[in-house]
Amino acid sequence: MATQASRSAARLMISPTVILLFLWMAIPLGTTIYYSLQRYQLLYPDRSGFVGLRNYTRFVLSPGFGGAVANTLILVLGVLIVTVVLGILIALLIDRPIWGQGPVRILVISPFFIMPPVSALIWKNMFFNPSNGLFAEAAKYVGMAPYDFLGQAPLASIIFIVSWEWLPFATLILLTALQSLDGEQLEAAEMDGAPPLSRFWYIMLPHMSRAITVVVLIQTIFLLGVFGEILVTTNGGPGTASTTLPFLIYKEALLDFDAGTAAAGGVVAVILANIVAIFLMKAIGKNLD
Amino acid sequence: MGRITLDKVKKAFGEVEVIPPLDLTIEDGEFVVFVGPSGCGKSTLLRLIAGLEDVSGGQIRIDGQDATHAPPSKRGLAMVFQSYALYPHMSVRKNIAFPMKMAGVPQEEQNRKIDAAAKALNLTDYLERRPGQLSGGQRQRVAIGRAIVREPAAFLFDEPLSNLDAALRVGMRLEISELHERLKTTMIYVTHDQVEAMTMADKIVVLRAGVIEQVGSPLELYRTPRNLFVAGFIGSPKMNLIQGQEAKKYSAGTIGIRPEHCLLSTDSGTWEGTVVVSEHLGSDTFLYVDLKDHGTVTVRGNGEVSLHHGDRVFITPDMEKLHRFDDKGLRMP
Numbered sequence: 181m182a183t184q185a186s187r188s189a190a191r192l193m194i195s196p197t198v199i200l201l202f203l204w205m206a207i208p209l210g211t212t213i214y215y216s217l218q219r220y221q222l223l224y225p226d227r228s229g230f231v232g233l234r235n236y237t238r239f240v241l242s243p244g245f246g247g248a249v250a251n252t253l254i255l256v257l258g259v260l261i262v263t264v265v266l267g268i269l270i271a272l273l274i275d276r277p278i279w280g281q282g283p284v285r286i287l288v289i290s291p292f293f294i295m296p297p298v299s300a301l302i303w304k305n306m307f308f309n310p311s312n313g314l315f316a317e318a319a320k321y322v323g324m325a326p327y328d329f330l331g332q333a334p335l336a337s338i339i340f341i342v343s344w345e346w347l348p349f350a351t352l353i354l355l356t357a358l359q360s361l362d363g364e365q366l367e368a369a370e371m372d373g374a375p376p377l378s379r380f381w382y383i384m385l386p387h388m389s390r391a392i393t394v395v396v397l398i399q400t401i402f403l404l405g406v407f408g409e410i411l412v413t414t415n416g417g418p419g420t421a422s423t424t425l426p427f428l429i430y431k432e433a434l435l436d437f438d439a440g441t442a443a444a445g446g447v448v449a450v451i452l453a454n455i456v457a458i459f460l461m462k463a464i465g466k467n468l469d
Numbered sequence: 470m471g472r473i474t475l476d477k478v479k480k481a482f483g484e485v486e487v488i489p490p491l492d493l494t495i496e497d498g499e500f501v502v503f504v505g506p507s508g509c510g511k512s513t514l515l516r517l518i519a520g521l522e523d524v525s526g527g528q529i530r531i532d533g534q535d536a537t538h539a540p541p542s543k544r545g546l547a548m549v550f551q552s553y554a555l556y557p558h559m560s561v562r563k564n565i566a567f568p569m570k571m572a573g574v575p576q577e578e579q580n581r582k583i584d585a586a587a588k589a590l591n592l593t594d595y596l597e598r599r600p601g602q603l604s605g606g607q608r609q610r611v612a613i614g615r616a617i618v619r620e621p622a623a624f625l626f627d628e629p630l631s632n633l634d635a636a637l638r639v640g641m642r643l644e645i646s647e648l649h650e651r652l653k654t655t656m657i658y659v660t661h662d663q664v665e666a667m668t669m670a671d672k673i674v675v676l677r678a679g680v681i682e683q684v685g686s687p688l689e690l691y692r693t694p695r696n697l698f699v700a701g702f703i704g705s706p707k708m709n710l711i712q713g714q715e716a717k718k719y720s721a722g723t724i725g726i727r728p729e730h731c732l733l734s735t736d737s738g739t740w741e742g743t744v745v746v747s748e749h750l751g752s753d754t755f756l757y758v759d760l761k762d763h764g765t766v767t768v769r770g771n772g773e774v775s776l777h778h779g780d781r782v783f784i785t786p787d788m789e790k791l792h793r794f795d796d797k798g799l800r801m802p
Contacts, residue, residue: 367521368554372568372615373542382567386558 209450215443222437235444239432244420248428249452251335255424256403256456258339259346260396266343267350267395268388272380274351275358285355292348300409303341304330308413334414334422341409346402350395357391358384393467400460404453425449471532471622471655472497473518478527480513480679487513488679490527495623495657495672500649503659504666504702505676511659512627514676518657519548519625531622542571547616548625551632553608555600555615561587562596565614572619586614589651606637613648623655630665642668663703667691675699697798700725706755708792709766715740721793721801728755728769730790735776738783742766744776758782 219231239245274285291299307313308329316326329337361384369379407426410416416423416431423431429449433442473495480488488510495501503511516522518529520541529537536544547568555564562583569579587593590610600608609629616624626645630638646669649656660666666673667687675682675690675698683695687703694700700708708725716724732738733756742760754774759765768784776782793801 362552362554364550364552364554365556367541368548368550368615369556369567370521371519371541371546371548372619373571374567378571382559383556386556389558 212443212446215440216447218440220438220440220443222439231440235440236448239441239445239448244423244428244431247420248423248425251420251422252404252424252426252452253456254335255339255342255406256400258336259342259403260399262339262343263346263350263399264354264392264395266347267354268385268392270347270351271354271358272384275355289348289352291344292346292352294345296342296345296406297408297412299345300341300412303337303344304413308337330414331418334418338406338409338413338422341413342403342406345409346399349399353391353395354388357388361387389467393464396464397460400456404449404456425452471495473623473655473657474528474530474533475518476528476530478514478517478529479525480510480517480522481525486525486679488517491679491681493674493681493684495655497655498653500646500656500658500669500671501674502666502670502672503657503674503676504661504663505682506702507661509676510679511661511676513679515548515625515627515657515659519546520544521548545619545622546625547619547621547623548627549609549612549616549629551628553600553612553629553632555608555611557600560597560599561592561603561611561614564600564611565618568615568619582618583614586617589617589648590614605633606641609633609641610644613645617648617652621654623657626656626658628660629658630660631662638665645669664705667703673703675702693800694725694792695800697723697725697794700792700794700800706767706769711763711766713763715763716793719791719793722796723794723798725792725794726766726786727790728767730787731766731768732785732787733768733770733774733776734783734785735781736783738785740766740784740786742782742784744778744780744782746778747774747776756782758784760784 216235217230217232219228219235221227270288274281274288278284294302305313307315310316310326310328310331313326315329319326365383365387366379369383374382405426406424407430410422410424410427411430414422416427425445426449429442429445432438432445475491475493477490477492478488479486479490491514503514505511513522517524520536520539520543524537527537528535531544531546556567559567565583565586566579569582574582583596584593587596590613592607592610592614595603595607595611600611603611612629629645630641633641642665645656645658649669658665658669670687672684673687673690674684677698683690683699685693690699690703694703694708697710701710704727706728708727709731710723710725712723716722740760740763742758744756745759745765746757748755748757749772752772754770754772754776756768756770756774756776757765758768766784770776795801
């Protein structure tokens with residue numbers, strides 16, 4: 181594959197795929213940008229035309245915007261912290277040789293196979309429900325008033341549900357990282373007089389840093405777009421307490437029928453995601469070298 | 470100080486007893502080599518001394534103190550692992566500093582010791598590098614540096630040279646021997662390579678299946694192997710062992726003669742045979758000779774011997790250096 185001819189042949193042959201993938205990305209982005217600059221209300225299709233950046237100003241200045249951005253970031257950050265911390269702890273736990281290790285590992289990973297709206301509904305109706313949920317039953321059993329999780333702490337409840345879904349992913353990646361750690365390094369540290377906590381801090385954690393980075397980056401991509409869990413549990417409420425950016429865009433497009441503003445919101449979300457990505461890569465990207 | 474005493478130490482993994490009760494004393498300042506074929510329990514024995522494995526019975530004493538159940542860090546021993554076990558995310562400096570940091574040694578003293586160790590081990594220019602940027606020999610030296618700064622009662626080496634290429638191995642062998650001369654600290658060294666054992670040890674411990682076959686200085690083992698196993702294991706190329714009718718002549722079950730204690734001749738001698746292979750090393754020539762009745766033997770000649778495949782040859786063993794073993798394989802006087 182070194183000659184000029186073979187190299188240009190290779191380029192020629194992969195070009196259809198590259199072009200298709202590029203169009204796949206460029207056309208939706210292009211139409212979104214196009215519509216974001218148009219007046220495009222589904223209820224009044226006749227009132228159309230170029231409006232400049234008016235859709236953007238309306239979206240950004242709308243009362244729910246600041247809260248939605250904050251909720252999005254809290255959701256992402258909250259889930260990241262919970263999954264990484266618990267993921268490390270569970271990985272440490274199931275890395276030990278225990279009886280029934282195989283089944284335990286499969287059980288730990290299984291929540292990942294359940295589709296998000298289903299797990300959200302199960303949590304909502306089976307556990308969080310203040311009148312007949314299991315948590316309410318438990319609270320009543322010990323004589324406490326049942327707590328309305330989704331009503332009183334909607335965002336925390338959603339963070340809890342999403343964390344439950346993503347914990348297996350984090351655990352799995354961190355477990356494989358842990359398993360690749362050379363046992364002699366830990367023994368050397370033991371000989372060097374490092375107690376268990378120091379061994380974790382100085383040997384295991386640095387060894388896992390790359391895996392943690394991977395978990396954080398991949399999860400951030402998906403968590404920025406969390407939608408189904410919110411739709412089936414709190415529907416963005418109460419009020420706007422659990423409205424995130426994707427949910428706000430959904431509201432604009434399919435509840436207020438304002439496709440133009442929703443498109444502008446989409447572009448804003450893309451920009452926000454890129455800012456988060458740049459920030460993340462600056463902060464932890466060096467671990468991937 | 471570093472006097473280590475093993476008193477009826479044994480180790481079993483479940484039902485399998487890998488080390489039956491074993492007694493051994495390692496004197497202060499000695500360079501002791503545990504040698505044996507793979508799976509003989511030599512590494513396990515080292516790990517028992519280090520405290521990385523729990524003993525199943527018996528007592529380990531270090532300088533008279535019972536250390537049988539002491540954690541590894543409390544035994545005052547330093548270990549150099551086969552894989553070096555350097556911490557890959559730390560610089561060489563931090564690797565060497567790690568045991569001192571864990572012990573809470575003041576920063577100035579740490580720096581002083583690191584610089585001294587780096588100078589002694591030719592690592593001064595590499596202190597800020599990561600282990601991944603070093604060659605095998607340098608990594609080996611970092612591992613030794615990490616052990617030195619702790620000023621341990623004894624160093625434990627677990628096949629430290631087996632990951633190095635042949636040329637580097639000879640160099641590191643010398644460096645470790647020099648280090649021992651300089652520090653005069655007890656060293657316990659595990660290897661399966663009898664050349665390393667012969668060249669470095671003050672005292673060799675030959676192990677087979679967890680049992681000590683013989684303990685002694687390299688030349689003791691070479692001159693008076695206690696049994697057939699030691700006779701075959703120590704010395705390179707291996708001692709020739711002849712059984713049957715020929716051995717009966719010497720009223721022994723087996724007779725042994727080292728390749729270097731045979732006299733070659735083309736016209737007369739005790740045994741007659743034909744050359745199968747001749748290896749010319751320049752300084753020496755190793756001949757593999759097929760004796761009609763006694764199998765193949767190895768003979769060392771000088772570099773000038775020019776015998777080739779198919780040549781007829783006579784071999785005369787040096788009677789003074791002939792080893793006799795009884796039917797149980799034990800040495801006869």
